[in-house]
Amino acid sequence: MSGPMTFLPSDGSPDSEQWRSRVREGAQALGIAVTDRHLESFSLHAEELARWNRTVNLTAITDPAESAEKHFLDSIVPATFIPPDGTLLDIGTGAGFPGIPLKVVFPSLDLTLLDSALKRVTFLLQVLRLLGLERTIVLHRRMEQMERPPAARPFDTIICRAFTALPAFVAAALPLLSEKGQLIAMKGGGYKKELDTLKHQSFSGPAGEPAFASDRFDIRIHEYHLPFSKARRALIILKKQRPPGV
Numbered sequence: 435m436s437g438p439m440t441f442l443p444s445d446g447s448p449d450s451e452q453w454r455s456r457v458r459e460g461a462q463a464l465g466i467a468v469t470d471r472h473l474e475s476f477s478l479h480a481e482e483l484a485r486w487n488r489t490v491n492l493t494a495i496t497d498p499a500e501s502a503e504k505h506f507l508d509s510i511v512p513a514t515f516i517p518p519d520g521t522l523l524d525i526g527t528g529a530g531f532p533g534i535p536l537k538v539v540f541p542s543l544d545l546t547l548l549d550s551a552l553k554r555v556t557f558l559l560q561v562l563r564l565l566g567l568e569r570t571i572v573l574h575r576r577m578e579q580m581e582r583p584p585a586a587r588p589f590d591t592i593i594c595r596a597f598t599a600l601p602a603f604v605a606a607a608l609p610l611l612s613e614k615g616q617l618i619a620m621k622g623g624g625y626k627k628e629l630d631t632l633k634h635q636s637f638s639g640p641a642g643e644p645a646f647a648s649d650r651f652d653i654r655i656h657e658y659h660l661p662f663s664k665a666r667r668a669l670i671i672l673k674k675q676r677p678p679g680v
């Protein structure tokens with residue numbers, strides 16, 4: 435693998451072969467297979483984001499090489515952990531990360547993207563049209579307003595990246611989660627303090643159900659490094675423990 439990041443020259447824009455090679459190479463290093471069709475969709479999304487970002491502030495990451503790694507490659511890391519044809523909710527999705535790259539990799543996902551900022555929701559609707567993504571809805575809402583899943587269908591996976599503190603995410607997401615579902619928080623390397631804060635907390639479940647104590651979660655941590663910058667990242671994966679005999 436080639437050395438530290440950013441060294442796509444200025445012509446390495448997201449619609450170039452060079453940008454796609456960068457994503458392909460990074461995905462290989464992460465052990466994730468991407469096809470030309472995936473790369474085409476990533477490139478369309480990245481190009482549209484760069485175009486909008488010239489006039490609307492959607493993301494602080496503007497360098498194409500950095501976007502390849504920190505937006506697209508980081509977003510597909512959870513693919514190993516989610517059911518490809520399940521329901522996925524991405525809370526605080528921003529410009530569509532990680533939800534849209536995951537949907538590109540797994541077209542049979544039933545995806546819901548949620549964000550409180552209208553400018554990002556407008557951008558997301560445009561990207562869905564551009565990429566022709568089906569079975570995907572965008573909700574313009576604060577997560578605290580989501581008391582139950584839309585159409586009363588609980589989510590198999592609820593994910594967030596670079597969003598809120600772990601306890602706030604768990605409190606908002608738990609009532610929306612299916613019984614066998616999982617929460618995935620995508621964090622930087624310094625996640626341990628947040629995890630400690632989570633322990634010994636209780637969360638209210640769906641209406642009428644008793645509170646859920648965090649010591650009843652199975653917690654799995656997947657630590658990794660981004661392939662070019664070597665930045666540390668972690669997935670914190672929480673599943674409800676099943677009562678014995680169930």
Ligand SMILES: C[S@@+](CC[C@H](N)C(=O)[O-])C[C@H]1O[C@@H](n2cnc3c(N)ncnc32)[C@H](O)[C@@H]1O
Nearest residue numbers: 526527528531549550551575576577595596597
């Ligand atoms: C730091 S950005 C992260 C975006 C994206 N997940 C990523 O990794 O690039 C946080 C996003 O959360 C949204 N947000 C902030 N508070 C929210 C809330 N209470 N409910 C839903 N979305 C919220 C913001 O509008 C913003 O798009």
